[in-house]
Amino acid sequence: MSEAKPKIKAAERMKINRQAMPARDAVERSHTFGEVNLGLLEQIAILEAQRCLECKEAKCVAGCPVAVDIPGFVAKLAEGDLQAAADVLANCNALPCISGRVCPQEKQCEILCIRGKKGDPVAIGYLERFVADWALAHRGVRKAAPVPLSGKKVAVVGSGPAGLTAAGELAKLGHEVTVFEALHQPGGVLVYGIPEFRLPKEIVKAEVDALVRLGVEIRCNVIIGRSYTIDQLLQEERYDAIFIANGAGLPVFMGIPGENLKGVYSANEYLTRVNLMKAFDPNSATPVLKAKQVVVVGGGNTAMDGVRVARRLGADPSTLVYRRSRTEMPARIEEVHHAEEEGVVFQMLTNPVKILGDDKGWVRAVLCQRMELGAPDAKGRRSPVPIPNSEFEIPCEVVVEAIGTRANPLLTATTPDLKVNEKGYIQIDANNMTSKPGVFAGGDIVRGAATVILAMGDGKRTAHAIDAYLKASVQPATAN
């Protein structure tokens, strides 16, 4: 595109400070669902890219679960060659618009960045998002070169990041792919869990549309294990291989008194009503309880999404209750900052013991107790211990529990020969194949609740393992 520019010296690079992400005004966004981060301007992105030292043995790459060639794409961006930057990125990561927004960069690549040793690391996440958004806007989602069809059929169960990534890779390898999704809209947690203000649904839709253009068939409203069993897919529907990526979507409740009062939600229900069913829109047929005071329990991304959604629906205060301290919170650090700016109240070292109701069965308060951090456990994490006689009430009308999810047994229970571990997660071998030949698995249903990027990594790796399996099997897996 542009002629080669003289290389910038390291000393020059060191002089540039980390660029900030422009964000929607905190007051405005505390009651609207528009995306918070607005994206870098091109000149700013290039300037930020020029901070990168283009290390020979880049530490950042080692921290990336899918080993994105970070110095590679950042170097192209630093030169102002957006086309080339986008090409490098597209080769490493199928859904960069999504990972650029939701990856915990501060724990993965950026924490290892050499520039972080003295000062701030390169804003790798912002740059990934910038290049990916640029590519989406300026050249659409590009059609891969046509490949010869293999004549093999592959079924993908679940349309979260693992399923979508695998479907794209498999289609590019020439296989006929059908994605089965239980809900009415594809995307998994990307559409029902993560809110619009962090990940606009238009982006997920663009990625899904791109898959459809690649020839992937997406069948919503089909529940594998009920509509069809795994065996029926193999034997009757003649799929040659299956990738199970149905996530870990079963909500865990605290098991404290008062959980069935009206006004108590699992985070999954609360977020699904708002995100997938659009309950924030007064014209939506699906309701969600809008309360003056909301308490959300947990410290992860799900809790943070819940408490920020409640804020946007008008809660004041919208309170986050977490039993450890701030430093232990597993949520993305940026979300914690954003939540704080939006006026979310943090009650750290606090644990609910009972939900209190009124005489009509509605929540009126959460009874909590104060905690302190005890001795570190085997993993070095200090576990919270209750402080005696420290109970106090937080008044509220809605309680959202975001304390974790487990494997949903719906599919595995109808596939008895699929080996699962004691927690119900599917067991796989080194090639991501399950105990059933031709049936593979990845994402949260294997790892337990993890991250989008790990799910995408699993999807890609498994697609190639399935390809190898299909090429190696002289006879289709369904032959009997």
Next chain:
Amino acid sequence: MGYQVLESVWLAPNVRKLLVAAPHVTRNCGPGQFVIVRATPDGERIPLTIGFADKAAGTISLFIQAIGKSTTDLCNLETGSSLCDVAGPMGKKTTIHNVGHAVIVGGGVGTAVIYPQARALKEQGNYVSAIIGGRSKPYVILEEELKAVCDAVYPCTDDGSYGFKGFVTQRLGQLITESTANPVKEVITAGPVPMMKAVAEVTRPLGIHTVASLNPIMVDGTGMCGGCRVQVGGQMLFACVDGPEFDAHQVDFKELSDRLTAYREHEQRCMAK
């Protein structure tokens, strides 16, 4: 795309039957299972029992009672229209045994909910009685269909305009007393929560095994949200995956009816629009 409505007929002033093409549902479905439908892209996800399922044709019949906005919209669908989404089958299939004499007790649209069980009970060789209720004659549904698969059908109306005058529970009590030669061994019930609760109270002292098909508010129907949770024997269970049928003597009906009122204000606002 959508799922075609092949036929739409009124069965009662407030109950409509829709015949819908949904081959992915009929493949494995059985009595007790349900689907979740959305009429339009901005519609609510509504659980509905699979009434008849024709596996060869790939069609299901849904029986819908108009009680709120979404069910009213569904009842207004005419032959040739389509539903935006039909997902399923969901829930567990009823376990049907040969017990001897089984009674199904249906109130309002609940009669449609347990029609498939009546048929399956008969196929297992049971003597099957059906007690079906409605507020007045036009509200008693599926009598002819049930007669074809039951040994006896007892319609009941609150106002006495047809059949037995009184509640289905009163007729159930009578039937149990009358059936000395062929004692009632099992009762399956579906309908309004107060009715199911009352049925459970009729059979509890007699120790007759009783199953209720519960209808909590649902969202996904796959075990993902927990909104459908019910207390059964002191345990929290998800009706969409662990049910919807449970031992009626173990169900906390008070909590169920209470939780069903969570969105009453919203519903009234929707209906007023």
